[in-house]
Amino acid sequence: MNIKKIDAFQIYDSRGFPTVEVEVTLDNGVTGYGLVPSGASTGQFEALELRDGDKNRFRGKSVFKAIDNIRKEIAPSLIGFPVTDMKSIDMKLIELDGTNNKSRLGANATLGVSMACARAAANFRGVSLFEYLGKGQGHLLPLNEIQILGGGAHANWAIDIQDFLIIAVGAKSYQETLEMTFNIYHAAGEIMRSRGKSVGLADEGGWWPDFSSNEEPFEVLLEAIRMAGYEAGKDIAISLDIAASDLFDGRVYHLKKDGVSYTPKEFCELMISWCNKYPIISIEDPFADTDYESWRAFTEQVGGRVQVIGDDLFTTNIDRIKNGIENRLANAVLIKLNQIGTVSETISAIEMTQSAGWLPVVSARSGETEDAFIAHLAVATNAGQLKVGSFSRSERMVKWNEVLRIERILGNRANFIGGELYRRILTD
Template sequence: MKIQNIDAYQIYDSRGFPTLEVELELENGIKACGLVPSGASTGQFEALELRDGDMKRFRGKSVFKAIANVREEIAPALMGKSVFEQRANDELMIALDGTENKSRLGANAILGVSMAMAKAAAIARDQALFEYLGNGEGNLIPLNEIQILGGGAHAGWATDIQDFLVIAVGAKSYEETLEITHNIYHAAGELMKKLGKCVGIADEGGWWPDYKNNEEPFEVLLEAIKMAGYEPGRDVAISLDIAASDLYDGTNYSFKLEGKTFSPDEFYDLMAAWCNKYPIISIEDPFADTDFNNWKRFQKEFGSKVQIIGDDLFTTNIKRIEQGIEQELANSVLIKLNQIGSVSETLDAINVTQQAGWLPVVSARSGETEDAFICHLAVATNAGQLKVGSFARSERQVKWNENLRIQRKLGAKARFLGAELYRKILRLD
């Protein structure tokens, strides 16, 4: 099962921006493709997504340099290699790049090949991708974290907070998480339209709001949960993605919507007040990726009550995750394939997170494709959680639907823990 050919092409993500599709072919004719997502709100420590920067073509967003790197450097280096040597082949590409953040060849070039290689290997072994990635040990269907209201970089800064999401903590099955979310999503849309607060659909499928401040969305979300027939905090909890690095200038935090500036201490008090006031079970990037003091304080005060997720803080980087574990900065890590740039490194990042007793949350990007790789990744590693965006737009729904297919394939082996998985880090009653 040796690699015979690798090629790459420019395709388009869910925002209409160019991205990479890599096609890998084995000597027996098996073919597989890896489609690379792209983020809008990116952390400064992420691996580099290589774009051409030619403003005359696709406003500088084209990826022809990355494509050339696949064809001219990566493909020759991997030709004739066993497709089953995922780690060795990933390491070969990383060494070929030779930079700390994959900036020479591009993390998008390396990741596209890495994803296609894993898919081809699974097909060659007549396995589902989750079976191959998890060596047959993955069977946990993830609890969904689903956006209802978009904000920040995902919705033209309609709110300073990037995501208002729900987690169906009362659901007893994966299907029930989808039903609960369906009801809340559409109730929220009806309520916002009635109030004249809905502009449209944000990048990740959530409602694009029109609010005067950053507290108003909480009231609308709570009312939508009740309208849908659920009890906030018992059936459904709130999850937030603050994306605080986007609000921080190195000295203070700012809310453009309200024209307010906060010192780090004041911003800490605001995050604490929200977690005490509202049924929040999960909060992502409540502070900037360099504001370690607030991360430490927050973990100490809320770490037994709230899932505290590091995204920009960690960027799926193993060294940064290990640093966060050592310093007790959080209790959960957002996992994004393209932040680190290869399948092997992503698997390692999940393993390090789990070995520390922390919870991984496998995540999509705002610029997504029709590829459902992350669903298989979540199940393969028994990660337990999946964040894809909202309950609308086909690039989102393809992921939720793929989980249903994986569950059917697993049959009686499939497990669903729901909110029970939080007991690893939270003292839930």
Template sequence: MSRIEAVHARRIWDSRGRPTVEVDIVTEAGARGRGIAPAGASRGSREAMELRDGGAAFDGKDVMTAIAGIGREIAPALSGFDVSEQAAIDAMLITLDGTADKSRLGGNALIATSLAVLHAAAHEAGLPLWRYVAGDEAVRLPLPQIQIFGGGAHAERRVDVQDFMVIATSATSFAQALEMTAEVYLHAGKLMRKRGVAQGVADEGGWWPAFSSNEEAMDVLVASIEAAGFVPGVDVGIALDIAASEFGKGGQYTLGLDNARLDTDAMIEKLLRWIERYPIVSIEDPLSEDDEAGMIAFTRAAGSKVQIVGDDFLVTNAALIEAAASKGACNAALIKLNQAGTVTETLAALRAAKAHGYASIVSARSGETEDVAIVHLATGWNAGQLKVGSFARSERMAKWNEGIRIEDGGERPAGFACASVLARR
């Protein structure tokens, strides 16, 4: 492959109307690649740090310092690299930044650049991104996790739980999984309007509800699955992102909607009751990131029944995944590109998850763009699952629709992951 000839960064806007970083790469052969940095609302304390300008403009969220750093330092350092040398380029970016959390040049600058390099290499090879990263491996389209109700930090804490999602467990294709979800989403909106609890949509496009309790949200979700003509727990299961770090610290959890303050044991008991009562197949971040003992205890109690996903707890970090696996915490890892900061580190985390028998779920962030790279990576890396947000808003639907195109293309993956990829121990 040819060498990198030009690097250009610009400020664009994400789905929340906040600035973010976009990078274009051009090779000597004329291949082009573009990477865009997403942004999260609920963030793990150990994930790669975005570089924001601070000050008054855009509530301190501008990214012109990060963009200047790309032009001043990253672009000259990239010049002359073979575009196919992803691991070497990412290692150079990490060294150039020189901080443990990527805070000097910014995780947003690094991931946008790293993704742009990957896209340019795939373009030069004349391959779809998923096929380029898959190589000769037979891969499958991922099973979607799709938000129906948005809560937590995505909806001004109207409900404590951040994501109430569905997984079409009986679907036999990516397209069918989306069809089933579309029906559930439609009927959820109808039921909410009938109950008078519809309040618009949250950050990721899920319905923004005014429920009186977290349990009411799940009651309505079960009713929505039934109204759509499906059997809860057979055709469609529930996935929750508790995002417990948002309301828990030091083994104490404050549930505002339930007007309750729970210790770790009581929080675990509450979640176990939910598992018994509702058709839950996956729970993400059930305990806070600082509650390792709680995460181990919950995995021991529920890991044979449901998928237990580490997000803030693992932050797409191979070393943290290996440590958690050695202690029996979680059985699945959420994989987010900008948590890690480079493509290579993201892939290392996914490989660590697979090596330790964890399921893996490639995930978008609440502050998203029209970029569809994660659909290709979830497919080409054979991750098994994909979490993008809701079945609404164009930055979400761009990704779901890209999965349909991959499945319907002339060259297509070997099949669909289906519910067999959900973790069980």
């Protein structure tokens, strides 16, 4: 079945910023849509999100150029393409753009079209999106990584560390991960309110803190775990997203909340000390995306017991992931659709990560939409992990809820291995 029409529209993400929606219509009238997310803490090596820059309209954030590129250039080139040939569609998008970072047409333009075509193809075949993307081989329900406290660029720098998250490593089912998270999330809220430490919700739905130091959140998190009736390190592990590229000036790392600056070696020692002191099982972007020496040293020290995730380091880019694997810079890769700009390239990044024995973590962005595409992507590729944000706000909950629906569709084919997932890379 061939593509008959492609159209695009400006809609709004969870921060109220403009973003792109694409609708694809096939010859038989079947349609598919794609809603494009947007990041706040973005890596310098990401594919380019094209915005208009006109300060008189939406403070420069409008996406009418990307929409024009879809309507006037991409659509005419893809009309008549067989919608189920996903790789050819995505290769055509890459060819049309002609740059190494989607900067001419915009990654928000190419991704919207790629997502919409994939969903239209699934609808045409009468199967769920995860079944289409995974060719019927996806069955692993993800272990959730869920933010409890937000900081960094997602909470106006209330603290320097971007995310304090939990992972329900002791859960026996996907549904239990949500119940455990619910209990801890609300316990943390009660603690924050009782201490006068909460000023609202961060971009991804976690509590917006008012802490005096970057270590104070650990105390609240551990207390919330205890209050909810769980054991830290056994039932619940801590995960961090440092977003260290935002803290590095090319010479030292600055933790402004603590009033301290660290050389790369000192910052590496600080990260190791946190991993020794607290029940941390996963840490994302502990160093800047150019500080290879610290990445290598840190992974060598703690990579046998901690998942070391590269986000800004890899930006879902196959060449950067390959370099990381060859130089043993990490042992896991954060996967974000809009960092690379097509569905096919995203799946290839996941496959390369898995072929190296590393773990992929499918992730949302801080500026999200009501599209649950990544829930399907995580299951389709047997990625095993999903990071969406917190346990509030509908643009987050729609992803967790979609996995529940996928679980029902899979029935007895569904598989969940929980914390056993980490045995694939963690040896200590």
